[in-house]
Amino acid sequence: MKKILEVRGLSKIHGRGCPQCFDSTGPEADTNICPHCGSVVAAHNVSLDLHAGEILGIMGESGSGKSTVVKTLFFDDAPTAGEAIFFDGPQGGQQWDMFALNAARQRWLRNHRFGMVYQNPHLGLNFNVSAGGNIAERLLMSDISHYGEIRERARQLLARTEVLVDRMDESPKKFSGGMQQRVQIAKALATRPPLLYLDEVTTGLDLSVQARILDLILEIQQELHTAMIVVTHDLGVIRLLAGRTLVMKYGRVIESGLTDQILEDPQHAYTQRLVASAL
Ligand SMILES: Nc1ncnc2c1ncn2[C@@H]1O[C@H](COP(=O)(O)OP(=O)(O)OP(=O)(O)O)[C@@H](O)[C@H]1O
Ligand SMILES: [Mg+2]
Ligand SMILES: [Zn+2]
Structure with a gap:
């Protein structure tokens, strides 16, 4: 499958930041707020690959940085560090270094190549x-x-x-x-658009309404071969839609792989708890 998006080392700090921000936050530190400068490390060192027509899930509790990732990729918010390459055209021959583009080019990508569905x-x-x-x-x-x-x-x-x-x-x-x-x-x-971001699109809706919208999303993926990044805290949504999944906590990706494998045999204690609590 043709690669459509490659993200490397994506980070986003809210606040002035300091040299200790990254070492003092994350799952081990059990916080995303730097104790030295008070900045919020919303995402750190997030990397992902997305292929044409594929659905990638991003799962994690509230505040883990899921929306931050799609917001930066849709240019709603500028990252602090990192790189994202968008492979455009039928052969992926044209490569856009997304965060290095000027505002007009970013707007063009947003309007012509990407789509966003907000919660x-x-x-x-x-x-x-x-x-x-x-x-x-x-x-x-x-x-x-x-x-x-x-x-x-x-x-x-x-x-x-x-x-x-x-x-x-x-x-x-x-x-x-x-x-x-x-x-x-x-x-x-x-x-x-060849690439669609969906951020908690069914959160808060009635279950029957949710189910029909999730079906619609799957149909669209099959008809139009749209690649999607689906952000949700709902394991059911991940299970239904996403072939591969990233699990985030305190701004970090703590686990990633095939959704079936993550749900059947979660490696990280946090993911194990998430999966167990959804059974
Ligand atoms: N503009 C901002 N200023 C300061 N902190 C922010 C800002 N936007 C987001 N944050 C913080 O960044 C962290 C990650 O936020 P994000 O919205 O990406 O989380 P999320 O995983 O999408 O959560 P939720 O499931 O609640 O939508 C959170 O701690 C949030 O409070
Ligand atoms: Mg969110
Ligand atoms: Zn800091």
């Missing part, structure tokens, strides 16, 4: 425009500019994510939580 739909959707308008906004960034064509494509995307097309002219603020997530997914897919 909080307010972050991913504009509630002042209609559901269809949200998708149109993203299509306008691509090469489609004909009104009728945009509307038709928005309609198709909403139909694909099982949002009632009759409601495409309504604001998503009137929609249920599950429906808002579907609109976010439709919007993220508008530019047919």
Whole structure:
């Protein structure tokens, strides 16, 4: 399989940082707050590879740094250190050194190559425009500019994510939580990105709604071969979606590998507790 993303040594410190930050935080120190300078080490030395069409899970408790990883990769937040290479084009021949790019290039990647679905739909959707308008906004960034064509494509995307097309002219603020997530997914897919980030997309939804959205995500992966990074604290989501998984704690990756192996035979005591508590 073609590699699409390679991340090496990704770190993010909130605060001024000091030379002891990394040695004084992490699973052994049992904190992500540096006792010397008070900075938060949200992520340290995170490395991962993602292949075209693959779903990689990132699991861990609240505050472990899961969102930090996808936020930096979607350029919502700048990393303190590290490198990420995005392999673009059908053969992956074009390589983007993501954090070295200027802001305009980063925006271009964000709008054309990546998609993001946030836990909080307010972050991913504009509630002042209609559901269809949200998708149109993203299509306008691509090469489609004909009104009728945009509307038709928005309609198709909403139909694909099982949002009632009759409601495409309504604001998503009137929609249920599950429906808002579907609109976010439709919007993220508008530019047919090869890489999608999903951050706790089903957290807080009813179980039956969760199950249908997870099915939709799997269908999309199979139809469009979209590579995805799925962030969740929910082991059930990981089990269902992710072929490989990273387990994070206090900003560090403490375990990684095939999801089945991690769930069957977790190596790290922390992962063992997580798995046991979900049984
Ligand atoms: N802007 C910020 N300023 C200071 N600390 C921050 C900031 N953003 C995140 N953090 C801290 O960084 C750490 C990692 O946060 P992150 O949001 O990545 O965790 P998470 O694993 O996604 O947690 P959750 O499951 O609650 O979403 C947390 O301790 C968080 O409080
Ligand atoms: Mg988070
Ligand atoms: Zn420090």
